[in-house]
Amino acid sequence: DTAVSQTPKYLVTQMGNDKSIKCEQNLGHDTMYWYKQDSKKFLKIMFSYNNKELIINETVPNRFSPKSPDKAHLNLHINSLELGDSAVYFCASSNGEKLFFGSGTQLSVL
Amino acid sequence: GENVEQHPSTLSVQEGDSAVIKCTYSDSASNYFPWYKQELGKRPQLIIDIRSNVGEKKDQRIAVTLNKTAKHFSLHITETQPEDSAVYFCAPKGGAGSARQLTFGSGTQLTVLP
Numbered sequence: 190d191t192a193v194s195q196t197p198k199y200l201v202t203q204m205g206n207d208k209s210i211k212c213e214q215n216l217g218h219d220t221m222y223w224y225k226q227d228s229k230k231f232l233k234i235m236f237s238y239n240n241k242e243l244i245i246n247e248t249v250p251n252r253f254s255p256k257s258p259d260k261a262h263l264n265l266h267i268n269s270l271e272l273g274d275s276a277v278y279f280c281a282s283s284n285g286e287k288l289f290f291g292s293g294t295q296l297s298v299l
Numbered sequence: 300g301e302n303v304e305q306h307p308s309t310l311s312v313q314e315g316d317s318a319v320i321k322c323t324y325s326d327s328a329s330n331y332f333p334w335y336k337q338e339l340g341k342r343p344q345l346i347i348d349i350r351s352n353v354g355e356k357k358d359q360r361i362a363v364t365l366n367k368t369a370k371h372f373s374l375h376i377t378e379t380q381p382e383d384s385a386v387y388f389c390a391p392k393g394g395a396g397s398a399r400q401l402t403f404g405s406g407t408q409l410t411v412l413p
Contacts, residue, residue, distance in 0.1 A: 230386055232343065232403040245400060279342065286331045286392055288401065290342040 192216050195280045195291035202270055203299055210265045210294045212280030220244075221263035222281040222288070223255060232279070238263050270298045301326045301393045305404030312379050313412050320387055320407045323371040328394020332365055332372045333401070335388045343388060347374070379411045 195212040202208055214221060222245075223235040237245035241257045252268045263280060275298045280291040302325040312318050322332075333348035349356045349363045349372065356363050360379075365372040372391070376383055386408050390401040 230337075230406045232388060232406075234400060237400065286333065286401070287345050287348070288335075288343075290344070292342050
């Protein structure tokens, strides 16, 4: 019944590795997002997709690549992980203004 | 893009007292003003929002007030309880072009002391 679900919840990995985070929403929303929350709790938008099309791409290193196979899924692939990528990554969806967030993925790069 | 400032960054109140958090934004075309609450280790969740044609909105112990002229809006929590302890974010929505997205403030850590 979870509206926005993302996996994994925790991800611990070495520098230089490639990893993916998956997100799915069952709300029928047209728009999905990825947000990054750093250790100081700043929430910063990374990407936004509307009906599988990229509409927002903030200043994010091109090591981060979102993929939306359909409008219910928005996955995030990260290449060559760096220490500074450690953060909590939130997926979200909306059909207007209200955002529904997933439970977050705590990424730790060692 | 939208510049958003949120104050204070931390706020401690005694249980039963009121708390007020203020958010200032830069885009005069902003038309939607939500507040999100994030409990420790949890996801942010919308608690109240207001649109630009309304000056105030209440929902039980929480309220939001908007001053469009001064470009700020505030979250008011009355009769605070320990479960109100969380980080609160404002997230005004810009009015046009690529700014038509929510821009989150830096957050306010509210601690309600029993």
